[in-house]
Amino acid sequence: MRDTPLSRFLNEFRRNKVATGAAVFVFVIVFIALIAPLVTPQDPYDLAHLVLRDARRPPGYVGTGGYTHWLGTDSQGRDLLSAIIYGLRISLQMGIIASGTAFVIGAVVGCAAAYIGGRFESLVMRIVDLQLSFPAILLAFVIAAILGQGRYQLILALIFAQYAYFARTAHGAAAAERQKDYVEAALSIPLSPWRVVLRHILPNSLPPLIVVATVQIASAISLEATLSFLGVGLPPTEPSLGMLIANGFQYLLSGRYWISIYPGLALIIFIVSLNLVGDQIRDQLNPRLRR
Amino acid sequence: MTDPVTTPATPLLEVTNLKTWFPSGRGEVKAVDGVSFSIAPGEVLGLVGESGSGKSITGFSIIGLIDEPGRIVEGSIKLEGRELVGLPSHELRAIRGKTISMVFQDPMMTLNPVLSIGTQIKLALEAHETFSSAEARERAIKALRQVRISDPERKVDFFPHQFSGGMRQRVAIAIALLHRPKLIICDEPTTALDVSIQAEILAEMKELVSELGTALIWISHDLAIVSSIADRVAVMKSGNIVEIGPALGVLTKPQHDYTRALLDALPSRAKPGELLLRGSGIADAAPPPRKSATANLPHLGSPYLVIDDVVKRFEKPAGLFRNLAIKSGLSQPLNVVHAVAGVSLTVKRGEVLGLVGESGSGKSTLGRMAAGITVPTSGTIGLNGQPVMSTGRAPKKITTRIQTIFQDPFASLNGRMRIGDIIAEGPLAHRLVSRAEAAVYVGQWLAAVGLDPSFSNRFPHQFSGGQRQRIAIARALAMQPDVIVCDEPVASLDVSIQAQIINLLIRLRAELDLSLVFISHDLSVVRHLCDRVAIMYQGRIVEEGEAAAIYADPQHAYTQRLLAAVPVLPQAAE
Secondary structure (H helix, E strand, O other): OOOOHHHHHHHHHHOOHHHHHHHHHHHHHHHHHHOHHHHOOOOOOOHHHOOHHHOOOOOOEEOOOOOEEOOOEOOOOOEHHHHHHHHHHHHHHHHHHHHHHHHHHHHHHHHHHHHHOHHHHHHHHHHHHHHHOOOHHHHHHHHHHHHOOOHHHHHHHHHHHHHHHHHHHHHHHHHHHHOOHHHHHHHHOOOOHHHHHHHHHHHHHHHHHHHHHHHHHHHHHHHHHHHHHHOOOOOOOOOOHHHHHHHHHOOHHHOOOHHHHHHHHHHHHHHHHHHHHHHHHHHHHOHHHOO | OOOOOOOOOOOOEEEEEEEEEEEEOOEEEEEEEEEEEEEOOOOEEEEEEOOOOOHHHHHHHHHOOOOOOOEEEEEEEEEOOEEOOOOOHHHHHHHEOOOEEEEOOOHHHHOOOOOOHHHHHHHHHHOOOOOOHHHHHHHHHHHHHHOOOOOHHHHOOOOHHHOOHHHHHHHHHHHHHOOOOOEEEEEOOOOOOOHHHHHHHHHHHHHHHHHHOOEEEEEEOOHHHHHHHOOEEEEEEOOEEEEEEEHHHHHHOOOOHHHHHHHHOOHHHOOOOOOOHHHOOOOOOOOOOOOOOOOOOOOOOOEEEEEEEEEEEEOOOOOHHHHHHHHOOOOOOOOOEEEEEEEEEEEEOOOEEEEEOOOOOOHHHHHHHHOOOOOOOEEEEEEOOEEOEOOOOOOOEOOOOEEEEOOOOOOOOOOOOOHHHHHHHHHHHOOOOOHHHHHHHHHHHHHHOOOOHHHHHOOHHHOOHHHHHHHHHHHHHOOOOOEEEEEOOOOOOOHHHHHHHHHHHHHHHHHHOOEEEEEEOOHHHHHHHOOEEEEEEOOEEEEEEEHHHHHHOOOOHHHHHHHHHOOOOOOOOO
8 A cells, every 4th residue: 555644644534443443333333314215215215105004003013015124113203223324414415514614614714814814813713602602403493493494404503513614613713824834935935925825735634624624514514403492493394303203202101212312323323434434534644642 | 070082990871772663554663773882870872863864763762761662672871880781660750850860952841830949849858868958948949959950949939931932951860860869861952042041051050060970862963062071982872882982083083984974964064055965865856947928037136125224013913802902001011022123134036045033033023924835013024116015004914035944844735635736726727837737847847846747646744844845835836926934844854854955955046046044043054055144133233234244253243152062073184
């Protein structure tokens, strides 16, 4: 194998068995979510396929469709395994789109603030600090409540709640890079400020941002689930994991635990795996934690 | 001191076939690979070598400070006949600081910033003996007085940051001397210090060891320093001692090729301006022809870069409330530092001007203003009559005719770009070459600085320090400048690499009719390269003139002090 920074990074990553397992799990989930229509026994959105007689059946029940509902069915007779996979698909979409956009906005805002400095920097970073002083869930909830239900409204709310984390991190990294000789070398050529920010400062500020991104995708997914659970997130026609948990919530005390518990477990395991991967990446990219 | 030529029958320290290895991804790194030497009581041994030669690891092995996973795989270290290799750590601790102590390069790193000097000395005392508080304080004051720190009764309560670099190193030496050790290992103890402080510490150290009869291992990359303090010199190369003998003998009549190469690489041993013997290793290609117009350039020797009464003040940025207070006259601005306090200087076309000074003299700030990186507080800098920076609220550099080479080639190249892109970026942005020609153009410059043109798609981390500095030079030259500001371009390089870079600069400067502003603290390098020299002290130029004249007959008292402080190699007997 060639000795590139990437191959060294992967070799070190592989030494942590737990993180490697988590990474494999995340990839499998992402893969299954991508090909969901091909692997699920049922299309949970197709109301024509739902049979009300199969509603609230326990795990292992063989339904009218002739196949086994391994995780049981929900109150509308939906196969829970299919619903969870489709739910993960939606959650993942929301998490990646929201975090990705927040990443780009935050990185540009943070780097620009660090490069320009002065009043612009003070103003932008104080706004960011103000936002960081509120819990993300509160901000997202307020925005989602104002904008109303819907996919794009929810993405906007998530971006608004998350970009500040990226901006803060990018600003810290870029302010440190700004002082380094290679930036001065670029300025002494002279290169235009935009080029210096985008080609020199930004790429060198990426490692801490990547760490934040892995954690923020997980947090975007759990935010989305929370908002959907509370009823301000996605519409019921696109049941994400949060909505599934909310749907089963009312049956929890009547012994039909599976409607809520299995989507909840899927959510927890997925988020924990994402965080394990993120922690390992952080440990490897943070020189201060290196021995 | 003992007679350096004869080794007495009972050596203080005897190292035999020492091997200290470090496992790595690609097998063992044999940092020290079969080193043998001995030291008599009271003797000073200089351990000289370039980076990676194993000289520091040898020192660390003796004092038992090899970090895991490194280990001593073979050999013996005998202190007064007692074997140190394999000794349990608590027994090593009893020796460390008491019989053998160590002084490190950077005293800021080895002194604890949150404890007063007195407390740190007390802790070092209590590691081996018990003292009452009053006694310990008395001992601490005595120790500080011994290393010539004035007013020790008061300074004993100071914290490390209240001392200058030289004073901190004196404190570190005082701590090393506390228990009257028989051996002190000094690892580059003066490398981080200015020449004049270095000269003081060297002289004091010499006196102290002869007074106390302490043996010394002085680890250094600098042959001149070692020659001024050591009785015997050992030259190390890739984990081995290639030559060991009396200092005068090794440095005037070197037996080994490597020692000769090291000595030949020193600019102080060559005639000013000539190529250094061992530095001309790589055959360099001719640089590509200039494309920018040269018609309106003045003749060689006429004034070109004109710095007129330039001032740079640094103010600590004040917060909102203090700003209001300053505006209403209630408060003064905080910490105003005059880095450059009114400097006028003219660099002629084709000339090499040396800008010499110690740390804090403002030489780098002046250089960065000349290069258009830092905005002057007042004054003007013009290149051939044109300003270097635009005026207005946010001044920008508006010329490409003046370029910069930085000290640290590891920091000055963007690690995420291929070196071809690093070199081509500026010329492309300023349309000196078209995208189609860029690859050829980069290849020509790589060849001109002595690198293989096929290296252009590699990343900076794949190169050594000297190669990186060549890349940085190619980046500056690819902009086809007339002036290059070189800020300590060889200060962080080994002597042999330094010689190569100096040779490269001498050759390119002649071929391209470049003017250089050569900023350096190293007087011998400046002597070798520069036509004219300006000496800076506390933000001002105290003396300026032809290099030969200044070195032969310095007028200003500061220049005289500076030149006297430079350690000199013994001249070879004819």
